[in-house]
Amino acid sequence: MRKKRKIITAILALIIIGIFYIFENYPITDTGNNLNQRVEEAPVTSENTLEVTFLDVGQADSILLESAGHYMLVDAGNNEDGPKLTTYFQQQNITSFDYVIGTHPHEDHIGGLDDIIHNFDIQTFYMPDVITTTKTFEDVLDALEEKNISLSIPNKNDKFELGDATVKVLYVGNEEESDLNDTSIVLKVTYQNVSFLLTGDASTKVEGDLDRKELESTVLKVGHHGSSTATDEEFLNIVNPTYAVISVGKNNQYEHPHTTVINTLAAHNITTYRTDEDGTIQMITDGTNIEINTLNTDTNG
Numbered sequence: 001m002r003k004k005r006k007i008i009t010a011i012l013a014l015i016i017i018g019i020f021y022i023f024e025n026y027p028i029t030d031t032g033n034n035l036n037q038r039v040e041e042a043p044v045t046s047e048n049t050l051e052v053t054f055l056d057v058g059q060a061d062s063i064l065l066e067s068a069g070h071y072m073l074v075d076a077g078n079n080e081d082g083p084k085l086t087t088y089f090q091q092q093n094i095t096s097f098d099y100v101i102g103t104h105p106h107e108d109h110i111g112g113l114d115d116i117i118h119n120f121d122i123q124t125f126y127m128p129d130v131i132t133t134t135k136t137f138e139d140v141l142d143a144l145e146e147k148n149i150s151l152s153i154p155n156k157n158d159k160f161e162l163g164d165a166t167v168k169v170l171y172v173g174n175e176e177e178s179d180l181n182d183t184s185i186v187l188k189v190t191y192q193n194v195s196f197l198l199t200g201d202a203s204t205k206v207e208g209d210l211d212r213k214e215l216e217s218t219v220l221k222v223g224h225h226g227s228s229t230a231t232d233e234e235f236l237n238i239v240n241p242t243y244a245v246i247s248v249g250k251n252n253q254y255e256h257p258h259t260t261v262i263n264t265l266a267a268h269n270i271t272t273y274r275t276d277e278d279g280t281i282q283m284i285t286d287g288t289n290i291e292i293n294t295l296n297t298d299t300n301g
């Protein structure tokens with residue numbers, strides 16, 4: 001009898017382990033369970049890190065990434081942010097970027113890029129396959145020409161290293177998109193167990209087209225400054241982030257972030273940081289733990 005019970009217990013244990021295994025390997029479920037909880041918010045002491053800084057550039061985006069002394073910049077805020085970002089990066093002793101990416105040609109993403117191009121060495125400069133006739137876009141093209149840097153268009157599924165981290169291009173839009181926001185380059189940056197999903201201003205249309213298997217991420221840079229055109233429930237279920245970051249200006253005219261997005265994030269128990277409230281948000285990870293610092297740069301508090 002005792003032997004039989006042991007066998008039953010063993011079988012039950014195997015079934016439970018099996019279920020856990022399936023959940024670990026197939027995390028795309030509609031359960032809403034937060035499988036990223038294994039990433040602890042804790043001080044990071046290791047020398048080997050990925051550092052992701054969501055800079056407070058008001059109603060705009062600018063994200064600085066660093067690993068093992070290699071830098072990548074994703075967007076550079078509005079036109080007036082260019083000199084401010086230049087000064088800030090120089091203060092950080094940054095002289096060159098391995099990658100500079102303009103997610104899409106709207107001013108609140110590429111506005112400051114001409115200053116960055118003029119003041120730093122850039123190995124690779126990426127933008128989506130679309131051109132516009134705005135002065136802002138032409139300033140970027142002129143700066144690239146002056147510095148003899150070519151504008152490259154990445155391909156979907158391109159992968160490259162940034163120090164110890166890996167960057168994968170999940171989506172690149174082209175001129176066929178009717179909405180310029182939907183040309184946004186979408187990136188996933190992974191360092192061991194921790195990953196960041198950066199979607200520019202892409203809408204739910206693009207979110208729905210992304211490869212579901214690639215999406216689960218520890219941190220989601222909420223699309224389009226928290227606009228209701230992005231970040232629907234289905235997308236959040238798949239990404240299943242522990243943390244969200246909204247890059248948004250105080251009292252902006254678009255009323256971003258939208259209440260529905262804020263409510264959906266809250267309903268999923270996602271810890272959300274906002275540049276309009278927290279200032280610049282810095283996330284440092286050793287691949288297991290994540291340390292989050294908010295640097296309130298806005299004097300209005």
Ligand SMILES: [Zn+2]
Pocket residue numbers: 060061106108109201224225
């Ligand atoms: Zn934008």
